[in-house]
Amino acid sequence: MAYGDIPQAVKEKLASERIRMYHAIWHLVRNESSWNSLPTESREQLIADGWEPPRFETQEGAGIDFLFMHQRMIEMTNSWANEGRHHYHHHIKEDVVIPWVNIPWDHNDPVWPMPEIDLASNPDLQNIFRNSKDQNVTNYYKNRVENEFSNREWLRNITLDALGTELERSIHGWMHMHWSSEPPDNTNTLDVDNDWLGSPFSSHVNSHFWKLHGWIDNRIVAWGDANGVEPALSGGWDGPLDSVTGEMHSADPKLFKALKFDELPRIMMLWDDLLLEDEF
Numbered sequence: 354m355a356y357g358d359i360p361q362a363v364k365e366k367l368a369s370e371r372i373r374m375y376h377a378i379w380h381l382v383r384n385e386s387s388w389n390s391l392p393t394e395s396r397e398q399l400i401a402d403g404w405e406p407p408r409f410e411t412q413e414g415a416g417i418d419f420l421f422m423h424q425r426m427i428e429m430t431n432s433w434a435n436e437g438r439h440h441y442h443h444h445i446k447e448d449v450v451i452p453w454v455n456i457p458w459d460h461n462d463p464v465w466p467m468p469e470i471d472l473a474s475n476p477d478l479q480n481i482f483r484n485s486k487d488q489n490v491t492n493y494y495k496n497r498v499e500n501e502f503s504n505r506e507w508l509r510n511i512t513l514d515a516l517g518t519e520l521e522r523s524i525h526g527w528m529h530m531h532w533s534s535e536p537p538d539n540t541n542t543l544d545v546d547n548d549w550l551g552s553p554f555s556s557h558v559n560s561h562f563w564k565l566h567g568w569i570d571n572r573i574v575a576w577g578d579a580n581g582v583e584p585a586l587s588g589g590w591d592g593p594l595d596s597v598t599g600e601m602h603s604a605d606p607k608l609f610k611a612l613k614f615d616e617l618p619r620i621m622m623l624w625d626d627l628l629l630e631d632e633f
């Protein structure tokens with residue numbers, strides 16, 4: 354297994370219809386315009402299954418939802434990786450989610466390079482990636498990490514909820530697109546190989562997801578340390594339990610049909626685009 358890989362058995366679970374459905378729906382329903390543009394029938398099916406979001410992603414409390422849901426997802430993945438291990442590993446638990454301690458800013462990083470894409474020749478790809486692969490945008494986020502997201506003083510002047518919201522549509526969305534390769538022809542396919550980082554339907558099957566979300570998760574730790582408090586994520590919303598299996602972070606595949614998911618346009622991980630001046 355190459356460095357940073359997720360064990361195959363865990364990967365297959367993450368690539369299952371139920372987990373893909375769950376992660377895609379969680380991100381989809383929290384977006385006000387996506388929610389409102391669903392056909393009434395689909396929306397009613399989601400509401401019946403407990404998927405009406407308590408708030409949309411820009412509203413108060415949504416930053417906690419974002420941090421809480423992904424933290425639980427990391428815990429789930431780590432616990433899957435440890436299932437059965439203790440028999441021959443002397444009770445030593447090994448997390449498979451090992452966060453980026455420092456974000457690999459260098460586009461030619463020897464371990465986590467940015468996948469190059471020829472955007473100039475393809476307007477569809479330009480639309481998807483916008484300037485997420487530009488050096489000046491990388492510099493912009495590097496700056497924000499140094500001056501804000503890793504800065505104790507800055508972290509003392511923001512609530513945990515506001516921090517979550519600030520991260521979600523800025524550096525989080527950017528990281529997803531920055532480390533994405535070209536999308537597969539069908540981004541809504543259930544194929545295990547579909548691990549495209551640009552969509553919540555597939556991103557969590559990709560090893561970059563766990564590096565970047567580990568980094569996001571550690572912002573909670575940094576915030577708590579800067580403020581001298583135990584970060585409280587209680588009240589966070591991570592969707593209903595699976596209506597059939599009762600499991601967390603899992604959704605009934607019937608929703609796949611109810612939402613006509615394979616006909617839906619590509620579901621994207623959202624990122625607030627940047628219009629940068631030359632000075633970056």
Ligand SMILES: [Cu+2]
Pocket residue numbers: 376380423553
């Ligand atoms: Cu997510």
